Amino acid sequence: MKIFKIIAWLFLFAFVAIQFFPTERNQNSVVPNTDFLLVNNPPQNISAILQESCYDCHSNNTGYPWYNKIQPAAWFLEDHVKHGKGELNFNTWDELSDRRKRSKLKAIINQVKDAEMPLYSYTLMHRNAILSDSDKSTLENYMYSLIDTIE
Amino acid sequence: MKKVRVTTAILTMAFLSLTAMSCRDTKKVEGHQDDSMMEHDNSMMDHNDSIMDHDSSMLNNDTMDTSNTMMDSNMQNTDAKQVVADYMAVKDALVATNKDAAAKAGNKMVSTLKGFDVSSYTAEQQKELKDIITDAKEHAEHIGKSEMDHQREHFKSLSKDMMDMVAITGTDATLYQQFCPMYDRGSAWLSMEKDIKNPYYGSKMMTCGNVQKEIKSTM
Numbered sequence: 001m002k003i004f005k006i007i008a009w010l011f012l013f014a015f016v017a018i019q020f021f022p023t024e025r026n027q028n029s030v031v032p033n034t035d036f037l038l039v040n041n042p043p044q045n046i047s048a049i050l051q052e053s054c055y056d057c058h059s060n061n062t063g064y065p066w067y068n069k070i071q072p073a074a075w076f077l078e079d080h081v082k083h084g085k086g087e088l089n090f091n092t093w094d095e096l097s098d099r100r101k102r103s104k105l106k107a108i109i110n111q112v113k114d115a116e117m118p119l120y121s122y123t124l125m126h127r128n129a130i131l132s133d134s135d136k137s138t139l140e141n142y143m144y145s146l147i148d149t150i151e
Numbered sequence: 152m153k154k155v156r157v158t159t160a161i162l163t164m165a166f167l168s169l170t171a172m173s174c175r176d177t178k179k180v181e182g183h184q185d186d187s188m189m190e191h192d193n194s195m196m197d198h199n200d201s202i203m204d205h206d207s208s209m210l211n212n213d214t215m216d217t218s219n220t221m222m223d224s225n226m227q228n229t230d231a232k233q234v235v236a237d238y239m240a241v242k243d244a245l246v247a248t249n250k251d252a253a254a255k256a257g258n259k260m261v262s263t264l265k266g267f268d269v270s271s272y273t274a275e276q277q278k279e280l281k282d283i284i285t286d287a288k289e290h291a292e293h294i295g296k297s298e299m300d301h302q303r304e305h306f307k308s309l310s311k312d313m314m315d316m317v318a319i320t321g322t323d324a325t326l327y328q329q330f331c332p333m334y335d336r337g338s339a340w341l342s343m344e345k346d347i348k349n350p351y352y353g354s355k356m357m358t359c360g361n362v363q364k365e366i367k368s369t370m
Contacts (some may be wrong), residue, residue: 097282099283099311100282100286103308106307106308107304110301114301144336
């Protein structure tokens with residue numbers, strides 16, 4: 001019984017302690033003019049899908065959920081956003097060369113097609129971000145049309 | 152048993168109060184731009200120079216004796232040749248549908264690409280090569296850590312990079328540009344042999360494809 005108590009207190013202490021570690025917040029009010037949506041000006045349904053399902057991790061502005069206030073959830077999110085932006089940041093789209101754009105477009109198509117993106121851990125909490133089959137094919141066709149304009 | 156209940160109660164209360172307390176604003180840090188942004192700015196600046204250089208280098212190429220270009224293409228070899236060799240290792244692993252071998256070859260390619268010295272090329276070529284290297288490195292990295300399907304997807308883009316690279320660096324072995332019309336709306340790759348061995352399907356469709364182009368050795 002005593003052991004149980006000690007362990008419980010240790011956990012509590014650790015939980016309290018990690019609350020004092022700050023995390024970086026990915027929030028900006030300005031959308032740079034290199035933004036994917038500004039540059040390509042896609043149809044409304046495409047921008048809606050991208051903003052709902054992709055922009056939280058792949059842009060400079062994340063819409064944070066309430067649990068971002070609590071560790072270790074905040075660390076988890078920080079890591080995802082950082083990694084996501086490292087792979088692709090829609091806000092800085094037009095800074096990429098044509099070759100890089102083509103690669104990123106292909107990667108978007110493949111990630112969505114293979115249901116790798118949006119991440120399961122993301123759609124678990126963001127049910128609106130789940131892509132329907134028609135969303136997927138709309139997105140895919142649009143991205144292919146962009147590739148064609150580059151080639 | 153009572154003690155346990157008390158402890159649990161304390162834990163719950165502590166958790167709740169913490170949740171309320173932790174609703175403070177964590178410091179807002181300006182979304183840090185990634186390094187690629189910085190690199191990009193540089194390359195944008197270089198861009199203008201390279202256009203100017205371009206003109207002069209064209210002149211150079213025209214007026215100067217060919218021995219200069221010969222020397223260039225000889226110098227290219229160690230790095231560019233190794234990149235092509237690494238690429239072929241990736242390709243062979245995909246033909247054999249061997250994920251681990253492809254990953255290993257992909258990682259090897261990443262390190263070769265990192266050490267690629269482009270200084271012997273003209274400013275314009277350097278810019279193009281750097282772009283190719285950045286792109287190829289990303290694809291090779293993904294091949295190094297992905298499942299077979301993803302490896303093949305990235306291999307397609309990597310192949311495009313290799314064709315563009317070889318167009319600049321030349322090649323000391325004759326290469327065959329081959330094409331499979333079935334994979335992802337049609338996909339090409341490079342091979343050292345004329346015979347078709349399909350890296351996109353492996354044994355499932357080993358001989359699907361045709362030779363599109365023969366890239367002659369520049370040596």
